[in-house]
Amino acid sequence: MADVKLEDIVSLCKRRGFVFQASEIYGGLAGFYDYGPLGVELVNNLKAEWWKAMVREHDNIFGVDTAIIQNPKLWEASGHVAGFTDPLVEDTVTHKRYRADHLADTDSNNIEELTKLLKDKKSPDGNPLGPVRTFNMMMKTYIGPVEESESTAYLRPETAGSIFTNYENVRETMRAKLPFGIAQVGKAFRNEISPRDFIFRVRELEQMEMQYFIKPSDQDKTYEDWRDFAYKFLTERLGIDEQNLQWHEHDENERAHYAKAAHDIYFKFPQGFKELWGTHNRTDFDLGNHQRFSGQNLEYFDEETREKFIPYVIESSVGVGRMLMAVLTNAYVEEEINGETRIVLKLKPELAPYRVAVSPLLKNKPELVKKAREVYDQLKQKFGNVMFDDNGNIGKRYRRQDEIGTPYCVTIDFDTLEDDTVTVRNRDTTEQERVKINSLRNELV
């Protein structure tokens, strides 16, 4: 089928209650989005699936949920205060912005030093440069009611930081031995210069991250394993087509300050192949820095070899919003049915906002409605996410469910009253099957 357009996804999200612009009635706020009733269901399903695969199915991976605001020293140790506070200069003619340290060809972040170095330099376009200014990508806030510099804190720019600071706590309380992992799902905040592409690049995002602590000698094998895990999760658990996925290895220039190696899985978003899930070898960068900055001993003692060392870390990191967008894009299909176009979300049944919709064939026959309500109540107990719909005609209801990805529609007709059977209509094939009410629980999988 033709490539999915971004506007199709945006329109569907709005129309059907997946994603709304934040503060929409006030004109919105760039880089912020809200999940609607269906979006939150789908997102919760995605997170639950990840948590299950990552935490529940691994004996040696433990979950945490840490504070969004941490001691600011954490971000000094992590390199974010330095790495996020980019010194920028502006071309006074074209108003293009450049990294001052790049133009000056230095590692320094010092404003005075950079100003000195760039004093007689021109921009790449040959124009004079404006003053060097810092641009901090971390969102600042204040602790306490008074805005004093002493009370400055940051909203976390990633969830990984506070996993590292809990490394020792988790190791100790869970009596964990290497290798083991710590996983977290949570919000992070970044002052993106220009948020773009709907929910792809945003200023408030939710991450699903896992940091796997290992012996340095295991780094290559473990790195490979977690790359496999990510790929399998996307294809097998989320049903994403392989043709929509691509591997991308970071070269030296692309890598984050903490990473020795980085592989991303790219997904074919409406705006092209873009980063979805990263696997990084962070080495002992983080724990090493935290040991140095905090003065706390974070070494691991290996009973077998009687050695002490700082564990290496392999990170697996994926954004919830991007995963949602990928799943929607992957599932979005427009197809011909009886000469008309229908939009259908071919979501895996476990992920769909509603597992099943229940309808009486006709609305103006009380005995059908009553029976349909009974079936609805039963299924509701089993699945929880069940919708009742008796508005309009039956075809209209089917199409409505198609568009929100409900895999099954159960219809109660006059035969139901005689023999307790219903029709189960399949979203993808549109075919119907006659099924006993008692066996419905097992059919709708």
Add this chain to the structure above:
RNA sequence: GCGGGCGUGGUGAAACGGCUCUCAUGCUAGCCUUCCAAGCUGGAGUUGCGGGUUCGAUUCCCGCCGCCCGCACCA
């Protein structure tokens, strides 16, 4: 942040310096309907925000906000 384009019911579109801003679809109420958006009769719902020009602005001008594209950025 720079440059360009755009902003009209929920969605997708049309029109206009003035007359009740139009259409489709969706939503909704009633009727009808024995399986794929049928039909009939009703209903609610729109010019992003602020200012200016004007007798009068959704239309023209300015600012802001937002969205999309390109550049830069993406730890």
